Amino acid sequence: MKAHRLWLASAALLLGCGYAAANSETIGSVDTVFKFIGPDHKIVVDAYDDPKVSGVTCYVSRAKTGGIKGGLGLAEDRSEASISCQATGPIGFAAPIKQQEEVFTERTSLLFKRLRVVRMVDTTRNTLVYMTYSDRVIEGSPQNSVAAVPVPRSTPIPVK
Template sequence: MKLWKGVCAGLLLLPALVRAEEIGEVSTVFKWVGPNDKIVVEAFDDPKVEGVTCYLSRAKTGGVKGGLGLAEDRAEASIACRQVGPIRFTEELKDGEEVFKQRTSLVFKSMQVVRFFDKKRNALVYLVYSDRVIEGSPQNAVTAIPIMPWSAKQ
């Protein structure tokens, strides 16, 4: 019981990184009771890199458990990050730094996006993966953005 209280308290103290904006969704499985299973498309801006937006698609479990927020979403996700304006670093970047995290089960599973800077190729690399307290998933997706000059004519 003490462990459970500690885990819950720790989750409340986690800093909120970035909130995603839902762009759209499609139903994949009809459910008689509760919401359908879906694929959700969301967008978020990199908090330390102006001019970069990432688009994330992920599975969202429906049904009664999904409607109540008790279902565990699948680990599959896809990511595409794009330059949407002049790129400017607002803070120093750290390789493997978490730029987005979203809970995909009630307590133990989350999906996160981390950023790397490929100095040799002058590119930002974003990796999305799912982790779990006991056992993570090797499923992942990666995208890269070459850092290029931005023209106002684009």
Template sequence: MTRIQSTLKAMVTILFCAPLCTPVQAELVGEVDTAFRWLGRDDRVVIEAYDDPKVRGITCYVSRARTGGVKGTVGLAEDRAEASIACRQVTEMLHFTEKLPRQEDVFTERMSILFKRLHIVRVVDSKRNTLIYLTYSDKLIDGNPQNSVTAVPVAHATPIPIK
């Protein structure tokens, strides 16, 4: 098999398997309009909340630009690759549903119809008993180095369970 054939096979596999994944849904917390569009929705910045599925009591808030217009309204526009993240402990006690890997892609969400995704990665800093969350976007061919990071310290009385 040639390199082009194997690349095409990988792309087709990704396209057909991606809908089978059960991504964590974002909860829209708020939005502000940034540019008026005559047709379709306005361009805007949205604030979405993501609850960490393995660490109950931590919510990540992500703000990012959403493209409006006709393409944006029907889901065909490619959103900008810029996002900001802030994760916080939102309950009195944290509960770990299972042991955590040292690094894990916790959330992913589509930013364009095919090849661009927003990622939120959790990294465990066991030395400081802290959970670090990083957001960035990627494309199938090339990524974007723009990123944002936040950290949630965990009380030393509650060690983070590591795989």
């Protein structure tokens, strides 16, 4: 009974800390450091479709720590990431979007570190701006990357 409660408490803690990964598709990866035991260190490229803007995909490249800790999911990945967002089809909005909101998040350590992508709207230029950064419970990183997707003037961005 105690083990069951401990498992439930652990699961609640992990879910509360955002353990679940963002909805992404891995496009590919390259090895950067060979490891004798466990997976190699690598750079991974993932694709994220914006859940509220059809026709926009963001590609995020980030470091993925290998070795024994990386293989067990216990390693903390580096904070550096790069983003490129593109119109991959006709851009559309099912509903008005916020001026600024987080659209993707993925954990980069077991509990405390996350990679985040925030969408901002530049209404003057009718452009969607995406920024990626990493944060921690105590201290984040100032390292970031920005990408912009211009929306045709014939499709004004509906902002809440």
